[in-house]
Amino acid sequence: MEDNSIVALLERHGVRPTANRILIVKALAAGRHPLSMRDLEIEIQSIDKSNIFRALTLFRERHMVHAVEDGDGATRYELCWSEDEDSDEDEHMHFFCEVCHRTFCLYDRHVPDVSLPEGYRVSSVNCLVKGVCPACGRKRKC
Template structure:
């Protein structure tokens, strides 16, 4: 638990009880999870508090979001992400069968040339198919 508190402080996040619980939950996940998944993991939780916790984590570079099929899921960022610079530009794989979203960090997104005068704020690339577990 001390390690989780230190990790939150390193991202300039005050380690409240709910923030510690949410981060502990996220660290135990294999892939990205939705807000509903987080809410459902706690017997008694305030939806607004969990939402604010997730948004705080995202704004401080602890989480990144993946939106596909009108569902937003969240995954932990790589350690070198910061509030100013998310460095999680990688492929996300969504299994059509089990609906799990997996960060494929080994597959980097190529540099995208955009026209002069445009300002790029984020890139999202999603691949869909059947995951290894469902295929077996």
């Protein structure tokens, strides 16, 4: 993802484009799967953990990232491709492989609507399916 696209994404969500925030978005965009805080720390060694955490918190508030609770109890982050800071129209399901412990995005599987009793308000929905990914399934057959 190019810097001008990242700046446009940040501005569309009402986030001031600083050098650190641009680096964090670049790392998230380059990730092939949702990234943990530790993944981001390793990827971006020039930014300390507290600055990464503050940026991710801001990105979550502005609907710029999804926080995915994976099957190992960690939180992973991925870019949200929604068009504004007030909604997440691109929420999708995730798959956690119990063998390789990777979390995969299932972009074509949308999170089902959740109907709650009166008085309850939804702030987010996390839909995680656990099992064995295709690569690990092939290894087990051999």
